[in-house]
Amino acid sequence: MSGDDRNRPLLFRTMKVKGSILHPYRFLMLVRLVAVVVFFKWRVEHKNHDGVWLWTASMTADAWFGFSWLLNQLPKLNPIKRVPDLAALADRHDDATLPGIDVFVTTVDPVDEPVLYTVNTILSILAADYPVDNYACYLSDDGGTLVHYEAMVQLASFAALWVPFCRKHCVEPRSPESYFGIKTHSYAGGMAGEFMRERRRVRREYEEFKVRIDSLSTTIRQRSDAYNSKNKGGVSATWMADGTQWPGTWVEQAENHRRGQHAGIVQVLLDHPSCQPQLGSPASTDNPFDFSNVDTRLPMLVYISREKRPGYDNQKKAGAMNVMLRVSALLSNAPFVINFDCDHYINNSQALRAPMCFMLDPRDGQNTAFVQFPQRFDDVDPTDRYANHNRVFFDGTMLALNGLQGPTYLGT
Template identity: 55%
Template sequence: MSVACEVWFTFSWILDQVPKIHPVNRATDLQALHDKFDMPSPSNPTGRSDLPGVDMFVSTADPEKEPPLVTANTILSILSVDYPVEKVACYISDDGGALLTFEAMAEAASFADLWVPFCRKHDIEPRNPESYFSIKTDPTKNKGRSDFVKDRRKIKREYDEFKVRINALPDSIRRRSDAFNAREEMKMIKHLRESGADPLEPIKVQKATWMADGTHWPGTWAVSAPDHAKGDHSGILQVMLKPPSCDPVMGNSEDGLIDYSDVDIRLSMFVYVSREKRPGYDHNKKAGAMNALVRASAVLSNGPFMLNLDCDHYIHNCKAVREGMCFVMDRGGEDICYVQFPQRFEGIDPSDRYASRNTVFFDGNMRALDGVQVGFPSKCF
């Protein structure tokens, strides 16, 4: 028996080792992509980018467990990605149906006005502000423009204020709702008095969650009510940033905090989606959210490519989408349908004691299997 086992282990060891003789290293050629898609040609005389559209989906489920600031950073890293602005559409799915997430996304959309052109002007990397401001290396390294230090200082201050605003949202929503609810209660009392009802009878007013414009939030309420509970609310779709024009729009030096006179200040479309939920239906968690996003995006932007991120992911290489296109738009790209990439954790532990970076898996096995042209199955959302 033990001999049989040894033979089997030897055999499987050989199977594991043989591919490693011929690992494949793939490299992207961004210049070739640029020449092919971003240059004027007889069929495209203006030289408008011919790259395909990409719809980027981010899912979030609960603003208590998944801090809105983290989600906002994910969105900012997507909006500032280095890809034709009009070809990117960003969608956030909020399975919590929470006004907090909605307002945090509105804040992110307005901060993007400053952040995205700043990234473009000074070639910032990574484009998630939280990570960018926490890197320890010298920020002025490789920065050519003389106004970089001044701009960075201004943006840093604005980001700090943005954080304060995001963190103050739960409180401001609560205070606002309390005020509106108190007003409703007064109205109700007045109405009852006028209609001659018994003044001693206790009145019951449903405590609603209110938007800043004085209307009821259609999603979940702090005090849950029918039609406004976690698994029971209507669908919400709000375009937070409209689709941009096809041609660049340069900023100017006069108004605004920073001189963006030679920087494209357009922002990609950004949409908030919270799918309808009703009791008695299985909502299928993230997969269900993805279904809703695919349907909403099919109507709004219908990008031929979709990228799906969790709310705690971010794009840490602003050229990543272009690099991806090098694979899918190259010969053989039409054979690629669905790519799932496992999470690779960086910066967890400087000595990486627990191999969280999965070096053997990513830099060894994956390249080796690529060499023998084997993909392998993995779990899906």
């Protein structure tokens, strides 16, 4: 750290858990520890001579549980919360000096992992508040299906409306499905009438976009049937809208066009944007949106389906990430990568800035390998009877590990 850095504001704050919560918890740990030790003592002193084998087995199991309980408790003695300071980041780095980020999204099956989720994930990424020419989004489709590719084509055109709309009205969250799912929308800006009008219109466009996404598999099948019937005798291919055969997997399995056996595909759907802001056009008779003061550029968007061959282990998500690293190295080569599963979305438009507070921190940045966000889950029943929010893990264990060295990496 240079002398100059020492006087600068640090980019994140470290917060201890309140004593009123921590002290009773520590006391409870002590009580449990005493109980566990007393229990072991009792066990050893009351050896069951009729079933020594059983006694030994259960002692071994208890000893192991006791030990793992201890391992689990020790980090919890000092849980730590780290909060990014976005204002300090903005002071220190203007948009031009923020580093590039390559955003990786992985998906496999358009049915098991519904395309609508993937589409929302990507829209929330494209609409994030980060310098547009400084980040790029890559989708890896391990299914190699045309449905995903055409969904991305549709998405690229819907994003041209959704992203400027989000920027203009500071919409949160920026995944349209979640945004329109919220019952009431507070609006603090000075254009309430215009906001309501544009929101209604975007909502209608989104509903139409969803219908197009939902009908993709039917559209593709009908189109392919039409081409295949002209092409009698040949194999039943899957056809793209431009009248060429899709290089990935086909609806009907064929040599070199099936799951686990097809050529690699890389398609740039949205090109790298220009470096200067591009303001949109004012409202007119055939354009109800006034984007004349909004930057309408979109970040780069790339579709990838890696090559697959039978007998070759693809290493699932890790393999997909490897391929995305290689492709992005050629196209955008950002110093940082961030990855999401296709069923995750960014629920806060500042989410790409937040990790930079840790990575660029003058004190700890050089020693930070990765930043792990807590995950939150939608559509869990409000009382969370079955603990599906995983709060103990995300708000307990992970904070606890934070106080030791850092949390574990969760794959996203």
